[in-house]
Amino acid sequence: MLAALLTMTLLALLIGAALGFAAVKFRVEGDPLVDKIDAILPQTQCGQCGFPGCKPYATAIANGEAEINQCPPGGEEGIRKLADLLGREFKPLNAEHGAEKPKAVAYIDESTCIGCTLCIQACPVDAIVGAAKQMHTIVAPLCTGCELCVAPCPVDCITMETVTDTATTWKWPYPVISIRAAH
């Protein structure tokens, strides 16, 4: 009787210790679901979803505090991917948060720019170069098109220019459509 009790107690202690060790040793840093959601989000950091950046929105989705249809830059495709990942129902984009637009980058009219640095402070991805009282310019390949720099500009010299296809970024059309057009 005593031997059995002792054995069971020892076993329980051993297994408990092993579990405790594993919990510390193999601890998962951060929430993997948040990272998965964050990977789908377009990283424009525009805040149109109502959260200050993509990561906070991802966290809110993971916690069930936000809907999956609040990200206009991600568009319908992004919502579908989120719906797939989370096993939720697809919903059309919530118009409150904006509409899906073709990709654009900001453009600074350098002759109007007064060098106030307000846009530099607003840019979430450091895509604007310049200094106080020096002309600013956008590093176009780094611009995510979040439009956050447009509003702060006191002289309205920033415009959003839609990115047009070049021969290297052009995509072959879906074949069926072209065939029907040919007939």
Add this chain to the structure above:
Amino acid sequence: MLRQLFRFHGGVKPATHKTDSTRLPIGRVPLPAELIVPLHQNVGGTPYPLVAAGESVLKGQRIGAAEDPFSSAVHAPTSGRVIAVEPCVLPHSSGLRGLCVRIEPDGAERWIETAALAWRSLDPDELRDAIRDAGIVGLGGAVFPSHRKLRSGKGGLDTLVINGAECEPFITCDDMQMREHAAQILRGATVIQQMLGARQVLVGIEDNKPEAIAAMNAALQAAALQNIEIVAVPTRYPTGGAKQLIRILTGIEVPHGKRSTQFGVQCFNTGTAWAIADFVENGRPLLSRIVTVAGNVEQPRNYEVLFGTPMSHVAELAGMQPDTDRFIMGGPMMGFRMPNFDVPVVKATNCILVGSPALFPSPRPEMPCIRCGECARACPTDLQPFEMYWHARAKNFGKAQEYHLFDCIECGCCAYVCPSSIPLVDYFRFAKSEVWAREQQKNAADSARVRFDFRNERIEREKQEKAEKLAAKTAAARAAAQSTQETAPAAEDDPKKALIAAAMARAKAQREAQAQTDAAQDKKPE
């Protein structure tokens, strides 16, 4: 000794249509009224322009400089005046515009100073840079920059394959060049061989070009070159694919995700060998190429065409028929339909295939896939086109990639044999460009995330630094206040009070100073 040849899986045997354009020697093209030289002619970034409108240029002058490691230079094909550097319609299926240098020839053909290159004594890196700046790219059709291929990998190279197979119907430019310039092609091949340190050179030529094989053999005997062999290979499309020709000549099957150099084999086109010889012997950059004009013309023929020459200019020379409705750059299997007749000839233009509704009737309507597997039997890269088609059609690109979509060389064999006349290659091109676009988007998003995180971190750090600085300043001020106002013991108890007292003292001192200067000013006028 007869060399043992191997065979690749699949392939087709379409009608070759090659005899018509080989009856006449390579023709010369009179200078057109204007040359439109696109700056972006090969993979890699768009070369940046080195000239501006109004400048005069010499023949062979560099007008576009390589922008990144995969980019290659562009040169003025003739002497003349730069009319403009502006976006023009490119010879590309999209019909989009790209930056071009428009040159008005002066007809004098004044060359830049050219001299033979002492390439044997040059450092390999310098020689590669020189080849990049001479704008030499693969002339077989893929226009991959040659300087990127001219480095011998680890363990050296065993075999250099010179690709004269030219398997695609209608195209005969390599054939004619081998007939007329065999010796120079072989000299170029030896330059490449020595740069790569290859043990042997195998020149693969399809056996439907007996004249080219004879000319190359004659040149080989005349030059008495060692370790070079001209090999006649069976005519079967797409023998001219690099991996296919390597398979036939050496038996090596380059697996998925590997390069032929990892197996000691490198492949160059005959035209590229010719261009490299022209560069090292005469110092001339790549300014022209042999172009086959075939199809709906009176006299199909090969011409040596300067880059930038409008395609219509060449086609009219060959007698373009009035019912022409399209130009195809390349052959009927892999070629691209041109957006208009006046797009310029570029480094990739091996053939201008002049088309008419009679010659190329519109394809039969697409029928459902019956999964007969003909396409898989014809595929020279051992893929399963019907599976890839299914996934590409459903826009299920991940699955299509699992079936090795990116190993597809777009040779068109699958679409050629398809009994349901499905334009399979169009689906694969669509899927490939979608996958690329997505990948780029993903990379852009990832880098945006990194920069956003970094910025947040920086703002946090700056905030902290500011707070620390402020604390240090406060402490310093406090110490100062303590030393100057030791008479005020109450201040010592409360550092805030000390600060206020110090500020008050400063203000008082300022006020006194102000009063003194005021008094002095008051005195002055009187």
